[in-house]
Amino acid sequence: MTNRVQKSSQKQQKVQDFEKIARSSKYLELTKAKKRFLVPSVIIFFSLYLLFPILTSYTTFLNTPAIGVISWTWLYALSLFIMTWVLVTIYMKRAAVFDKMAEEVLKENGVEGGQDL
Amino acid sequence: MNATVISLFLIIVGITLAITYFAAKRTNTASEFYTAGGGLTGWQNGLAIAGDYLSAASFLGIAGAIALFGFDGFFFSIGYLVAYLVVLFIVAEPLRNLGKYTLADMINARFQAKKVRGTAALSSITIVIFYMIAQLVGAGALIQLLFGIEYWMAVLLVGIMMTIYVIFGGMTATSWVQIIKAVLLMVGTVIISFLVFSRFDFNLFQMFSEMQSATPLGADYLNPGARYTVGLDTISLMIALVLGTAGLPHILMRFFTVRDAKTARSSVMWATWIVGIFYVLTIFLGFGAAAFVGREAIISENPAGNMAAPLLAQVLGGDLLFSFVAAVAFATILAVVAGLVLSGASAFAHDIYGQIIKKGKITEKEQMLAARYASLGVSIFSILLALFAQNLNVAFLVSLAFCVAASANLPVIIFTIYWKKFNTTGAMAGMLTGLISSLILVILSPNVFSPEGTAMITGDPIFPLTNPALVSVPLGFIGAVIGTLVSSKQEDTKKYAEVKVKADTGYRETL
Numbered sequence: 001m002t003n004r005v006q007k008s009s010q011k012q013q014k015v016q017d018f019e020k021i022a023r024s025s026k027y028l029e030l031t032k033a034k035k036r037f038l039v040p041s042v043i044i045f046f047s048l049y050l051l052f053p054i055l056t057s058y059t060t061f062l063n064t065p066a067i068g069v070i071s072w073t074w075l076y077a078l079s080l081f082i083m084t085w086v087l088v089t090i091y092m093k094r095a096a097v098f099d100k101m102a103e104e105v106l107k108e109n110g111v112e113g114g115q116d117l
Numbered sequence: 118m119n120a121t122v123i124s125l126f127l128i129i130v131g132i133t134l135a136i137t138y139f140a141a142k143r144t145n146t147a148s149e150f151y152t153a154g155g156g157l158t159g160w161q162n163g164l165a166i167a168g169d170y171l172s173a174a175s176f177l178g179i180a181g182a183i184a185l186f187g188f189d190g191f192f193f194s195i196g197y198l199v200a201y202l203v204v205l206f207i208v209a210e211p212l213r214n215l216g217k218y219t220l221a222d223m224i225n226a227r228f229q230a231k232k233v234r235g236t237a238a239l240s241s242i243t244i245v246i247f248y249m250i251a252q253l254v255g256a257g258a259l260i261q262l263l264f265g266i267e268y269w270m271a272v273l274l275v276g277i278m279m280t281i282y283v284i285f286g287g288m289t290a291t292s293w294v295q296i297i298k299a300v301l302l303m304v305g306t307v308i309i310s311f312l313v314f315s316r317f318d319f320n321l322f323q324m325f326s327e328m329q330s331a332t333p334l335g336a337d338y339l340n341p342g343a344r345y346t347v348g349l350d351t352i353s354l355m356i357a358l359v360l361g362t363a364g365l366p367h368i369l370m371r372f373f374t375v376r377d378a379k380t381a382r383s384s385v386m387w388a389t390w391i392v393g394i395f396y397v398l399t400i401f402l403g404f405g406a407a408a409f410v411g412r413e414a415i416i417s418e419n420p421a422g423n424m425a426a427p428l429l430a431q432v433l434g435g436d437l438l439f440s441f442v443a444a445v446a447f448a449t450i451l452a453v454v455a456g457l458v459l460s461g462a463s464a465f466a467h468d469i470y471g472q473i474i475k476k477g478k479i480t481e482k483e484q485m486l487a488a489r490y491a492s493l494g495v496s497i498f499s500i501l502l503a504l505f506a507q508n509l510n511v512a513f514l515v516s517l518a519f520c521v522a523a524s525a526n527l528p529v530i531i532f533t534i535y536w537k538k539f540n541t542t543g544a545m546a547g548m549l550t551g552l553i554s555s556l557i558l559v560i561l562s563p564n565v566f567s568p569e570g571t572a573m574i575t576g577d578p579i580f581p582l583t584n585p586a587l588v589s590v591p592l593g594f595i596g597a598v599i600g601t602l603v604s605s606k607q608e609d610t611k612k613y614a615e616v617k618v619k620a621d622t623g624y625r626e627t628l
Contacts, residue, residue, distance in 0.1 A: 018615040030621060042206055046359075049199050053192070053355045056341040057348030063340045068322040069329065073188060073341060077195055081393055084198055088389050091205055095382055102622040 026105040030098065037094050045087060052076055122263060122440035129301075129444040130278075133451070136293050159380050161296060163387020166371045168295030170197070170362075170392055171302055172453040173255035173423075174515045175399075176446060180429070181422025183403020184415055187328075187338035189345050190403055194396035196358025201389040205382070208363045211534045211620035213372045213381040221468040227533050227616045230541045236548045238468040240525040241366040243552060244518045245461040246499060248367070249454060251514035253503035255423060256450040262424060263443055269504055275451065276500035282455040283462070283492045294452040301445045303395060309426070309442070310398045312433040313405030324404060331408040338407070350582050354516065357586035361519030364526030367453075367460040378623050405429050458499070462491035516584050517559055524551030524589040528597045534620050537613050539601055546600025551593030558585030 021027055055062055055076075062073040157165065175197065182190030215226045221237035253272055260271035282294070317324035329336045334343055345351040362368060372381045406415060406425035409432050418424040427446060431439035466487035475483075529547045532539040558580050559565070566578040582588075618624060 018618045019611055021618050022614040027618065027621070034621070038206055042202075045199070045202050049195075049359060050352070050355065052195070053348075053351045057345075057351050060340075069326040069339075070322065071339065074325075074339070077188075077191060078397075080195055080199060081397060084202055084389060085393060087202055088205060088386050092382065092386055095210075095379075099379065099623075105622050106624060 021105065021109045024105065024108055026101065026108045030101045030105055033101065034098060041087060041091075045083060048083060049080060052080065121436045122443065125437075125440040126263070126444045126447065129448055133282075133294050133297070133448055136297070157292060157375055157380075157384075159375070159383030160387045162292075162371060162375050162380065162384035163391065164299045165292045165295040166368065166384060166388040167391040167395075168299035168302070168449075169368060169371060169453060169456050170388065171299065171395055171449065172515075173252055173259075173446065173450045175395070176302065176306075176449060177255060177259075177423045177426055178421075178515075179396075179399045180402040180406060181415065181419070181425040182344075183399060184406035184410070184425040185412065185422045186344040187332070187334060187403075187407075188341045189343050191400065192341070192345070192351065192355065193358065194399050196355050197362070198389070198393050198396050200359045200362035201385060201392065203359055203363045204368075205385045205389070208369075208530060208534075209372060209381050209385050210378040210623075212369060212530070213375070213378040214620050214623050215534075215616065221464065224529060224533050224544060226619070227539075227612055228541045228544055233541050233544045234468050236545050237526075237529070238464040240521065240548050240552050241464045242461050243556075244364075244366060244521050244526070245457050245464070245495075246502070247514050247521065248365075248518040249457045249461070249495075249499045250503050251518070252450050252454045252457070253499060254514070256447065256454070257503065258419060258423060259427075259443065259446060259450070262418065262427075263447075272500060272503050275447075275454070276496055276503070279451055279454045279458060280493060280496040282451070283458045283496070284489050294448070295456065298445065298448045298452050299391065302449060303391065305430070305438075305442050305445050306395060306398050306402065308438070309405065309430055309433060310401035313401045313409070313429075316405075316409065328404050328408065331404075333412060347581065349587060350584065353582050353587035354584045356590060357516055357520040357523050357584050360523035360527055360586070360590060362522075364522030364530065365518070366464065366522075366526070367456045370456075370460050370463070402426055402429065405433070409433065458492050458495050461495040462488055465491040465495065517555070517564075520555045520559070520584055520586045520589060521552060523586055524555045524593040525549075526551070527590075528593040532597050532601075534616070536601075537610070537617075539597070539613075540604055540609075542604035543597045543599075543601030547593055547597025550596025550600075551589060554592045555585055555589035558582075558589055 056073060062076060063071050066072045066075050174193075179190055179193050182193060184190070212223055215223045221234045221241070224237050225234050253275060256275040257268050257272040260266065260274060261268050264271070266274075314324070317327065325339065328338060332338045337343060341351075345354070371384070375381050375384055403425070406429040410425065410428045414428060415422050415425045418428060427439060427443050430442035434441075466484060470487050470491070525548045528551060529544050532543065532547065561579040562585060563578040563581070563583050566574050566576050568575070568577055
């Protein structure tokens with residue numbers, strides 16, 4: 001394994017020890033919180049999405065009318081749209097929280113979190 | 118041909134050229150060339166992503182598919198939209214936090230091997246080429262229809278225009294063209310949808326019940342199964358659509374045109390709303406074309422239904438709306454193609470030339486020049502291919518691009534960010550497995566082999582699905598896993614810690 005030294009600012013005294021950051025308590029909090037949100041969400045939306053073509057390919061009960069002439073198939077399809085918009089909105093809110101937690105991580109490790117290119 | 122059409126058309130094209138000119142004056146560094154200097158805001162970039170996404174396949178293709186096949190056409194709309202969740206939840210922010218200009222850069226943040234960079238560039242270029250040929254073929258057909266000129270002239274015309282765009286403007290020009298075009302496209306679509314809905318007295322139930330008898334398919338029009346009769350094929354297609362977006366290089370590149378992950382996230386949100394509304398409106402486009410243009414007319418113009426939307430515009434709004442829609446469709450294709458050329462050119466100039474051949478010892482100016490030459494090369498190559506591709510189905514090419522993206526790029530992106538044990542052998546194995554398996558399976562599929570002789574080769578297809586994603590995507594993942602486990606390379610835990618922390622927190626070294 002080669003020891004790659006990343007380009008660091010003249011002002012920084014040492015190379016960042018990312019393994020140390022990765023072990024810090026705030027970082028572990030962050031990753032745990034992220035996992036608890038992302039994993040179930042992904043499983044849910046993916047399952048709901050994939051269930052749809054499975055149902056339409058191998059069954060026909062979705063074709064029965066739901067509201068007037070509009071069948072359940074169309075309602076399911078449109079609910080996937082709504083699901084997408086809802087999940088995006090939820091994500092945006094949660095991500096703002098994660099942003100704060102990320103800042104805490106960097107602060108805990110005495111790092112200036114530069115965000116610019 | 119028609120004076121109104123031609124003049125309106127030229128006006129819109131003229132405006133886009135003007136934007137290119139002004140953008141060119143502001144493009145001086147490689148950073149600006151590739152990524153618009155990283156200065157677009159959330160909603161601007163969101164519009165640009167939406168613009169990039171709503172290409173010929175979406176506007177022309179889906180409208181035609183819904184017009185001809187009813188619900189089966191709508192599957193595309195659903196898949197294309199839900200794909201954004203995959204992008205947002207899994208890929209967008211880590212990518213922005215890690216990458217520089219290209220996908221290969223992002224993977225390179227973890228694996229500094231030249232081979233990995235080269236393979237990533239290769240898969241990106243493959244995807245870009247398929248996508249590009251599809252757009253050019255669509256553009257050729259559109260221009261041929263509008264102006265009555267020969268197909269080859271139409272393709273050449275589009276090819277030259279796009280080359281000008283990219284060479285002089287780079288990403289800034291294409292970003293602004295995408296933004297303006299996205300607005301025009303939405304305006305046009307809303308107008309048409311409104312007119313269609315008014316013909317049904319703004320009554321949703323009335324629209325659906327009339328559609329039950331408006332087409333030769335009768336009541337079956339509203340149910341799935343008119344086009345996709347093989348169950349597994351639909352599922353495979355839906356897999357490709359939902360996973361492919363997160364691996365498309367020209368979409369991913371749009372994350373680098375913003376300042377930070379927060380803006381990247383916000384732009385995906387904007388894009389999802391815009392794109393979602395558009396795809397809901399495709400129902401009106403498709404139904405309207407089926408009811409007011411008629412199956413016969415649509416098919417006689419283009420057997421795949423690609424001209425349904427412009428024809429509908431003509432029926433509803435006469436020459437004015439027709440030429441507006443046609444011009445917007447043209448601008449759509451042009452802008453998308455320019456974006457594709459750019460990502461292909463950057464893969465070439467930045468990854469293959471800049472990093473591999475020149476080993477990173479390359480000045481800004483040299484890189485700019487290489488990028489411009491690469492753009493030229495990519496353009497010429499794709500124009501040539503498109504000239505021979507006139508009879509190829511546009512939808513087939515685009516869904517193939519999605520399939521390759523989902524099979525070759527996505528597994529590697531995911532493992533790079535989330536799997537500690539992942540190594541260079543795994544990355545190479547994953548990309549190559551995904552790429553090769555999807556290509557081979559497509560060659561063996563009904564797209565190429567047809568017992569009735571409607572495809573390239575007459576005969577029975579060896580692989581039964583028209584979209585191989587169901588098989589090639591798992592293969593891509595498996596290839597990456599096996600490659601990792603089999604190789605004797607030590608995992609670089611320090612490097613992974615760095616990648617993970619950066620991806621999660623947005624930490625960047627201050628230069």
